Amino acid sequence: MSDPSAQQPPEHRPQRRAVPPHPVLPAREQEHVDASLTEVPAPARRRYRPRAASRLWRSRAFRAGAVITLLALCALVILVLVREQTGTHGFLVGLGLATLPVPLLLAAFRWLDRVEPGPWRNLLFAFAWGAFAAALVAIIANTFATRWIATATADPASADTLGATVIAPVVEESAKAAAILLLFVFRRRDFTGIVDGVVVAGFTATGFAFTENILYLGSAFGEDQAIGTSGLASVTAATFFVRIVMSPFAHPLFTVLTGLGFGVAALGARRHRRLRRIALPLLGLALAMGMHALWNGSASMLGPWGFYAVYGAFMVPAFALLTWLSIWTRQRELRTISEELPAYAAAGWMSAAEPLALSSMRARTVARDFARRAYGPAAGHAVAEYEAFATTLAFLRHRAHRGAAGPDFVEREHELLHHLWERRDVAGPSLAYAAQATARTPLPPPHRDYSGYNPYRY
Numbered sequence: 001m002s003d004p005s006a007q008q009p010p011e012h013r014p015q016r017r018a019v020p021p022h023p024v025l026p027a028r029e030q031e032h033v034d035a036s037l038t039e040v041p042a043p044a045r046r047r048y049r050p051r052a053a054s055r056l057w058r059s060r061a062f063r064a065g066a067v068i069t070l071l072a073l074c075a076l077v078i079l080v081l082v083r084e085q086t087g088t089h090g091f092l093v094g095l096g097l098a099t100l101p102v103p104l105l106l107a108a109f110r111w112l113d114r115v116e117p118g119p120w121r122n123l124l125f126a127f128a129w130g131a132f133a134a135a136l137v138a139i140i141a142n143t144f145a146t147r148w149i150a151t152a153t154a155d156p157a158s159a160d161t162l163g164a165t166v167i168a169p170v171v172e173e174s175a176k177a178a179a180i181l182l183l184f185v186f187r188r189r190d191f192t193g194i195v196d197g198v199v200v201a202g203f204t205a206t207g208f209a210f211t212e213n214i215l216y217l218g219s220a221f222g223e224d225q226a227i228g229t230s231g232l233a234s235v236t237a238a239t240f241f242v243r244i245v246m247s248p249f250a251h252p253l254f255t256v257l258t259g260l261g262f263g264v265a266a267l268g269a270r271r272h273r274r275l276r277r278i279a280l281p282l283l284g285l286a287l288a289m290g291m292h293a294l295w296n297g298s299a300s301m302l303g304p305w306g307f308y309a310v311y312g313a314f315m316v317p318a319f320a321l322l323t324w325l326s327i328w329t330r331q332r333e334l335r336t337i338s339e340e341l342p343a344y345a346a347a348g349w350m351s352a353a354e355p356l357a358l359s360s361m362r363a364r365t366v367a368r369d370f371a372r373r374a375y376g377p378a379a380g381h382a383v384a385e386y387e388a389f390a391t392t393l394a395f396l397r398h399r400a401h402r403g404a405a406g407p408d409f410v411e412r413e414h415e416l417l418h419h420l421w422e423r424r425d426v427a428g429p430s431l432a433y434a435a436q437a438t439a440r441t442p443l444p445p446p447h448r449d450y451s452g453y454n455p456y457r458y
Helices: 060-099 101-112 120-153 156-186 194-227 235-246 250-267 270-301 306-340 342-346 353-358 361-375 377-401 409-422 424-437
Strands: 016-018 039-041
Touching (some): 060 194, 101 306, 120 156, 156 194, 194 235, 194 250, 194 306, 250 270, 250 306, 270 306, 306 353, 306 377, 353 361, 361 424, 377 409, 377 424, 409 424
């Protein structure tokens, strides 16, 4: 077999960097070190992208600048509005308390996305949209709607209840769903399944809850300052317990239903995608609004114990069910890798042990650690890139089987194979060691026949 990288133009061939001398390793690890390896490829820079029309709004720089400007303006306005309602001291107290659950929630969603991590720019956009744009829309729309209902009915108490139970769920879930829709449309290559929908929805809702918690906790602190209460009997403590301790997952749980709708829509075949792209996200959004309305109306419409009844009988089981579904989907992604990559091993692009090593998160970590110890930090990074490219390749081939791959399937597949081939010298021994160290048997699945599959041999 000839080297596919030799067929690339010179400007597309990655530059290689020297590998530091091999350290002294235990005998079990030393046998996997290739003494002839003296260099590893530089970080990947070549990415295949279809050519777009030369229009201003198709420019990445223009779109990025427009999004950043919009979010910055929303952040400034929301800062002014929240500070006006809470005061400076209330804002600072609310900011400090509202920050506590954010790292835990983001880490949980990022852990779920470890198999094929999405770009950080998408996740940061989702969080910023929820914290600034969606929160701003919610504050303005909810305030306007509640005042209009109060004026029309001459009953402010009923207006607050109706606004919280009916208006707020519709406005807030729609505003948060806009971030998922934007990424689904404009970052379609990064939005390929259920996990992507859940993670994007989780980041968006966490950002929204962060700003909302600042408002609620800051207002509670201002109320305590006005009436002179403090400690565990304060309104701030009660608000912190309900919103931060008991239900930090409330907003993510609602919006994840919308994310599931978009994620399932992304899985469909292209010939059925138009109907699925409309119906499934709308269904998920309707479920998110319904759950949000039930949560908001639990205390005001179901009596003093309604909140705890809904929390125990509905919210906790729903959270457990969605958590199980997310973890099961993550494991399903790993099975997809073990089923799709043996075709490339049969064609000679990788060894038989690599697909099974790549389908284990523990084996991936072992391979990266081995490469760092044996060849240096640059090699560890090369193995991490190899794992990422191989994962993307497996999912791309899986989508092709379902008829969901785009017209640029061949170009994308060849680009990914190019990157794998450039990193095979360092990734191969590392993954072979990881397969043995984690007891992964280097045999292809017996139910798949690859004898006639050789379209990539040279």
